[in-house]
Amino acid sequence: MSSMIEASTVKPAATQLDWSLWLRQIRAILRIEVKKNFWGKRALLLYLFAAIPVVLMFLLAIVDPNGSADIRNKWPNAQEAFGNIYEGLILRTMVFFGCAWIFMNLFRGEVVDKSLHYYFLCSLRREVLVAGKYFSGLLASVVLFTLTTAGSLFFLYYARGYPANVDYLFDGPGMGQVLTYLGITILACLGYGAVFLVIGLFFRNPIIPALLVYGWEWLNFLLPPVLKKISIIHYLHTLSPIPLNEGPLATVVEATSPWISVPSLIVFTALVLFLASIRIRGVSHPSNH
Amino acid sequence: MHSNIEHRTSQIIFGDVSKFYGEILGVNRVSLAIAPGITSLVGPNGSGKTTLMNLMTGLIQPTRGRISILGISPDNPQELFSKVGYCGQFDSFPKGMTGYEFVKSFLRVHGYSNKVADEKTWRAIERVDLIEAAHRKVAGYSKGMRQRIRLAQSIAHDPVVMILDEPLNGLDPMARAETIRLFRQLAKEGLHLIVSSHILHEVNVMSDRVVLINNGYILAEGGVTGVREEMEEHPMQIMIRCDLPQDLAARIFASDSVVEAQLHRDKQGLFIRTRNAEAFYLLLNRIVVESGMNIEAVAPVDDDLNAVYQYLIGSNGGGQA
Ligand SMILES: Nc1ncnc2c1ncn2[C@@H]1O[C@H](COP(=O)(O)OP(=O)(O)OP(=O)(O)O)[C@@H](O)[C@H]1O
Ligand SMILES: [Mg+2]
Numbered sequence: 001m002s003s004m005i006e007a008s009t010v011k012p013a014a015t016q017l018d019w020s021l022w023l024r025q026i027r028a029i030l031r032i033e034v035k036k037n038f039w040g041k042r043a044l045l046l047y048l049f050a051a052i053p054v055v056l057m058f059l060l061a062i063v064d065p066n067g068s069a070d071i072r073n074k075w076p077n078a079q080e081a082f083g084n085i086y087e088g089l090i091l092r093t094m095v096f097f098g099c100a101w102i103f104m105n106l107f108r109g110e111v112v113d114k115s116l117h118y119y120f121l122c123s124l125r126r127e128v129l130v131a132g133k134y135f136s137g138l139l140a141s142v143v144l145f146t147l148t149t150a151g152s153l154f155f156l157y158y159a160r161g162y163p164a165n166v167d168y169l170f171d172g173p174g175m176g177q178v179l180t181y182l183g184i185t186i187l188a189c190l191g192y193g194a195v196f197l198v199i200g201l202f203f204r205n206p207i208i209p210a211l212l213v214y215g216w217e218w219l220n221f222l223l224p225p226v227l228k229k230i231s232i233i234h235y236l237h238t239l240s241p242i243p244l245n246e247g248p249l250a251t252v253v254e255a256t257s258p259w260i261s262v263p264s265l266i267v268f269t270a271l272v273l274f275l276a277s278i279r280i281r282g283v284s285h286p287s288n289h
Numbered sequence: 290m291h292s293n294i295e296h297r298t299s300q301i302i303f304g305d306v307s308k309f310y311g312e313i314l315g316v317n318r319v320s321l322a323i324a325p326g327i328t329s330l331v332g333p334n335g336s337g338k339t340t341l342m343n344l345m346t347g348l349i350q351p352t353r354g355r356i357s358i359l360g361i362s363p364d365n366p367q368e369l370f371s372k373v374g375y376c377g378q379f380d381s382f383p384k385g386m387t388g389y390e391f392v393k394s395f396l397r398v399h400g401y402s403n404k405v406a407d408e409k410t411w412r413a414i415e416r417v418d419l420i421e422a423a424h425r426k427v428a429g430y431s432k433g434m435r436q437r438i439r440l441a442q443s444i445a446h447d448p449v450v451m452i453l454d455e456p457l458n459g460l461d462p463m464a465r466a467e468t469i470r471l472f473r474q475l476a477k478e479g480l481h482l483i484v485s486s487h488i489l490h491e492v493n494v495m496s497d498r499v500v501l502i503n504n505g506y507i508l509a510e511g512g513v514t515g516v517r518e519e520m521e522e523h524p525m526q527i528m529i530r531c532d533l534p535q536d537l538a539a540r541i542f543a544s545d546s547v548v549e550a551q552l553h554r555d556k557q558g559l560f561i562r563t564r565n566a567e568a569f570y571l572l573l574n575r576i577v578v579e580s581g582m583n584i585e586a587v588a589p590v591d592d593d594l595n596a597v598y599q600y601l602i603g604s605n606g607g608g609q610a
Contacts, residue, residue: 021400028397036384114381120348121377122398123370123446 022128029132038140050144054151061159071159083242099192104200106133127277141189149185177241191232194272235261298360306354315340316505326497327476330485337505338485346375374448382427388438389423413445432459450481530585534559
């Protein structure tokens with residue numbers, strides 16, 4: 001039929017390095033994944049989970065008048081307290097487990113649903129599939145957790161009281177700190193996302209490896225300097241806008257400069273994703289048996 | 290030399306391919322060269338049809354041997370699936386999509402623009418006759434509709450090789466006839482169609498070529514008539530337990546559907562060999578009605594071959610249809 005011949009002439013060319021094709025394909029994957037994973041009822045639990053720190057800051061700032069007064073009167077202390085809440089609760093718990101949930105399910109969820117092969121049957125490089133899946137997880141986690149971070153910060157500044165808060169934000173170091181916190185959150189999603197995507201691909205039961213990573217990241221402060229650098233939290237920690245004390249047991253290691261931390265995290269992420277795209281060639285068709 | 294290369298790029302070639310799932314045999318020592326047209330892959334459950342199709346599409350890797358689809362290796366999905374469409378056996382879908390979204394989403398993953406994807410989606414949906422249901426959720430479709438929307442999804446990007454794993458499963462006679470007509474149309478457009486089925490009878494009518502597979506081995510391959518002939522060289526053996534085997538043997542030999550009959554040692558049964566089991570069963574029915582003899586059991590003996598033979602003769606195989 002003549003329409004067949006016409007059709008094959010509009011077909012996208014599968015040349016060696018076709019970035020515009022790959023970007024189009026990544027967008028197509030994003031569209032499918034975001035709609036499927038982050039739009040429906042299934043995602044509600046995740047949103048509630050991510051709201052916990054915001055609710056906590058809200059309670060501290062508004063419901064507990066002492067808390068609010070404390071923040072107002074002892075601003076440096078309050079900032080350090082927030083730094084600890086940020087690192088302990090938001091980074092190490094919310095972002096960590098949120099990314100675990102989001103990224104480990106990107107492939108596993110489809111293996112369970114037996115729908116992954118629809119991607120495998122497209123004219124699509126496996127690396128592009130990994131990238132598309134990863135970006136969809138990244139988009140969801142970055143939106144979610146920067147909102148968590150911003151919401152928590154909002155209540156901190158709200159409790160500080162007007163006009164001191166506005167002065168601190170716009171005439172003082174406030175804005176820089178806020179942006180740094182947001183940046184750390186984004187980097188955390190980037191790094192943890194890659195780690196959990198790979199864990200979800202390599203392990204049939206990813207819970208145990210995920211908990212091992214969790215233990216490693218929590219005990220990071222005890223580790224000797226060399227091992228310390230093999231972690232994500234180390235780099236995030238050194239980026240903190242408020243210097244945080246890791247406690248008396250912590251090993252001392254000279255702070256890594258942001259000029260090293262940020263590129264390190266990005267290179268690490270790229271490496272892990274590269275590993276994932278090698279691995280995915282070996283992922284076979286979800287079996288019927 | 291030149292024509293040889295041309296051959297390679299117009300055929301699907303299996304070169305001594307084996308696939309083991311650990312210890313379990315999937316397919317063994319398969320060598321095939323498949324030309325354009327409709328090729329049916331026929332065999333009973335677990336014979337290795339899906340394994341062959343998954344090998345062709347790179348969803349699994351062969352333990353041994355080489356596969357080439359029009360000169361493309363299945364390890365290269367980007368190139369392979371610009372030419373190949375695979376409609377798998379499993380009734381599973383990504384969550385929450387309508388039929389239209391399902392087809393279109395993956396066209397966009399292929400890299401088509403919104404507009405082209407939209408056009409191709411409607412064309413494919415029209416081909417499987419699902420226009421009315423296009424904007425309903427796939428989860429609410431009937432089994433036959435789900436089968437058809439998967440078919441639409443696999444042909445939407447205009448592949449030249451279509452691999453279809455039991456595509457007629459779950460279709461009512463109308464949809465079945467429509468689908469077969471669509472396959473014929475696609476074959477006429479010059480496509481390769483590889484269609485699997487349990488039942489030779491079902492695909493017989495449309496196939497240019499049949500490949501019979503059982504227990505992971507290719508039993509026979511060729512044009513539909515060629516396969517029938519080949520099977521006739523291996524007559525099927527059937528055992529009949531009855532009270533008057535000698536009488537039965539005499540009556541049977543009056544017809545020409547049996548090539549050999551042999552009395553069982555205990556004189557309570559008869560082995561026969563036939564090239565036409567369908568005719569033989571009809572004959573047996575008639576004898577029973579006419580003579581009133583007591584038949585206790587009728588059972589094929591030659592298991593391996595028999596399983597396939599059942600498909601050759603169609604519906605006598607015991608409710609496979
Ligand atoms: N993932 C797997 N792991 C282990 N064994 C498998 C796997 N997939 C298939 N097999 C085995 O390989 C053999 C061939 O299976 P296959 O699914 O290819 O058969 P089939 O002809 O498609 O059967 P059906 O008609 O039931 O679809 C069977 O013995 C089956 O048990
Ligand atoms: Mg099968």
